[in-house]
Amino acid sequence: xxxxxxxxxxxxxxxxxxxxxxxxxxxxxxxxxxxxxxxxxxxxxxxxxxxxxxxxxxxxxxxxxxxxxxxxxxxxxxxxxxxxxxxxxxxxxxxxxxxxxxxxxxxxxxxxxxxxxxxxxxxxxxxxxxxxxxxxxxxxxxxxxxxxxxxxxxxxxx
Amino acid sequence: xxxxxxxxxxxxxxxxxxxxxxxxxxxxxxxxxxxxxxxxxxxxxxxxxxxxxxxxxxxxxxxxxxxxxxxxxxxxxxxxxxxxxxxxxxxxxxxxxxxxxxxxxxxxxxxxx
Numbered sequence: 001x002x003x004x005x006x007x008x009x010x011x012x013x014x015x016x017x018x019x020x021x022x023x024x025x026x027x028x029x030x031x032x033x034x035x036x037x038x039x040x041x042x043x044x045x046x047x048x049x050x051x052x053x054x055x056x057x058x059x060x061x062x063x064x065x066x067x068x069x070x071x072x073x074x075x076x077x078x079x080x081x082x083x084x085x086x087x088x089x090x091x092x093x094x095x096x097x098x099x100x101x102x103x104x105x106x107x108x109x110x111x112x113x114x115x116x117x118x119x120x121x122x123x124x125x126x127x128x129x130x131x132x133x134x135x136x137x138x139x140x141x142x143x144x145x146x147x148x149x150x151x152x153x154x155x156x157x158x
Numbered sequence: 159x160x161x162x163x164x165x166x167x168x169x170x171x172x173x174x175x176x177x178x179x180x181x182x183x184x185x186x187x188x189x190x191x192x193x194x195x196x197x198x199x200x201x202x203x204x205x206x207x208x209x210x211x212x213x214x215x216x217x218x219x220x221x222x223x224x225x226x227x228x229x230x231x232x233x234x235x236x237x238x239x240x241x242x243x244x245x246x247x248x249x250x251x252x253x254x255x256x257x258x259x260x261x262x263x264x265x266x267x268x269x270x271x
Contacts, residue, residue, distance in 0.1 A: 023208065030211030033233065034186045038203060040230050041187040058204035065204070 003050050007039055013060030021064050022076065025131040031063070082123025082136025089116030090143055117143040171199060173252065175209060176237065176245040179219060183236035185226075186210060210235060218244055 011032050018028045035057070042053045093112030098105045120140030127133025178184065178192045186207060193201040213219045218241035222234045237245065 018208070024215075026215060027208055027211040030214065031207040034207035034210060035203060037185070037230070037232060038187050038190070038207075044228060044230065058202050062202070062204040063208070 006050055006054060007036070010039075010054055010060065011035060014063050017060045017063040024076065025134075076127065076130040076132045078123050079127030079130045079132030079134070079136050082120050082127060083132060083139055085123070086116045086120030086136060086139050086143070089113070089119060090139075092116075113143065113147060116140075117147065171201070171205060171209060172213065173245075173248045174199060174201075175206070175213065176218070176241060176248065179235050180237050180242065180245050183222070183234050185232040185234050189235065213241070217241075 014035060015028055015032060018031060023031075038057065039050075039053060042048060042056075043050065048056070089112045093109040093116060097109050097112065101108075117140050120136045120143060124133050124136030124138075124140055128137060174193055174196060175189065178189050184192075189210075190201060190203070190206050193199065193206065210219065214221055214235075217238055219235045220238050220241075222236070224232055224234055226232050
């Protein structure tokens with residue numbers, strides 16, 4: 001196994017440990033980049049072999065105990081809530097209410113769609129440090145584009 | 159030097175990172191080298207790199223990517239305005255805490271004496 005594979009294996013182990021502990025996606029990526037730079041700095045000194053360097057730095061399991069990582073799990077949960085609640089409101093406003101209760105459609109569908117956009121944006125923004133939060137923001141933006149396009153084309157044809 | 163208990167280390171770690179980065183813009187490896195001179199806090203890779211990321215997310219640090227003289231990519235960290243304000247607050251709190259504890263210990267000595 002060459003040097004790059006050893007480094008890659010170590011970094012994969014760290015990534016898994018951080019993921020297992022619920023760290024946010026950005027925090028995982030930043031940590032991996034920092035560690036890669038750290039190993040390169042040690043290698044450039046040429047005072048230790050790669051094996052010695054990997055032995056001298058924290059093992060992947062040490063990253064399981066990073067005290068701040070609960071924050072990452074919270075960010076993921078908030079982002080996921082943004083995706084689920086925003087998505088549910090959007091589907092409800094666009095498909096469910098017009099089909100199940102057409103008479104409520106005018107009163108409820110548009111407010112639900114607007115609510116889905118707001119919920120996705122707000123929860124996505126709060127959980128923006130996680131991939132789920134970013135997905136919620138993207139969902140909010142997509143709904144906004146959808147609403148805008150619908151208004152533009154709906155207004156033009158009507 | 160004795161290691162501080164984990165409950166104390168947690169609070170002081172961020173303060174120490176702010177102090178080191180507040181002195182000058184620096185990259186992760188160099189920051190860790192400086193922090194390691196403070197043995198009581200037992201800084202290591204698993205402490206520092208996630209913490210730098212968290213402080214960046216909180217808007218306390220700004221990151222600039224650049225290439226070192228030897229051609230390696232490096233991420234340089236420096237304090238944002240919020241980071242400087244946090245450092246200033248923590249410095250004041252530290253002085254108050256130190257004075258308070260010194261006072262308590264002096265009172266204790268007086269009572270014991």
